[in-house]
Amino acid sequence: MRNATISIKNNKIDEEPIEVVYKGLYSENRDKSYVEYEESEMTGMEGTTTRINIHSDYLEIVRKGTLNSTMKFKEGYVDSFFYGMEFGALSMEISTDSLVIEKLEDGYDIFVKYFLEVKGNYTDENHMKIRIIRN
Numbered sequence: 001m002r003n004a005t006i007s008i009k010n011n012k013i014d015e016e017p018i019e020v021v022y023k024g025l026y027s028e029n030r031d032k033s034y035v036e037y038e039e040s041e042m043t044g045m046e047g048t049t050t051r052i053n054i055h056s057d058y059l060e061i062v063r064k065g066t067l068n069s070t071m072k073f074k075e076g077y078v079d080s081f082f083y084g085m086e087f088g089a090l091s092m093e094i095s096t097d098s099l100v101i102e103k104l105e106d107g108y109d110i111f112v113k114y115f116l117e118v119k120g121n122y123t124d125e126n127h128m129k130i131r132i133i134r135n
Contacts, residue, residue: 001025003135004035004107006052013125026107026134031055033108035132039063052130054101054108073112075099091119107132 004026011017024037033054039045048065058074068084073096082089097113110130117123 001027005133005135006035006037007129007131007133009129011127013127026132039065039067052132054110054132056101057099059099059101059110059112073099073114093117093119104133106134 002025004024006022006024007019008022009017009019020040020043022037022040024035026035027033034051035054036049036051039048039050045063045065045067048063048067051062051064053060053062058072058077061069061071061073063069066086069081069092071081071094072079073094075096075098078093078095080091080093083092093116095115095117097115098111099113100109100111102109108130110128110132112126112128112130114126114128115123116126
């Protein structure tokens with residue numbers, strides 16, 4: 001495993017974007033690459049470890065700790081999952097409109113446009129940019 005810098009910019013439509021930069025670990029094998037980092041108090045997910053699994057045509061974000069979830073982003077795919085928190089779980093759904101995974105010499109640039117629905121309540125459009133740079 002190598003050190004990495006992970007920059008995540010998430011933009012809900014009609015809201016100011018939020019960008020957070022993490023220090024984490026990077027690894028790759030034949031089938032996938034991944035980064036792992038500890039969430040910060042700033043995101044409200046302190047005590048959670050996040051792992052981003054990067055495959056050739058889809059992306060998984062797995063969170064374990066104070067929050068637990070596995071989210072799959074694949075173009076044209078709808079993923080239903082539970083977002084487990086200390087006080088219970090929410091049923092959610094992600095519909096991925098577009099996913100671009102660009103492998104760089106020293107990491108990745110990833111763009112995801114998706115719709116997030118909290119079951120039965122509301123749906124919002126999100127744009128997420130992830131840049132991973134191996135140190």
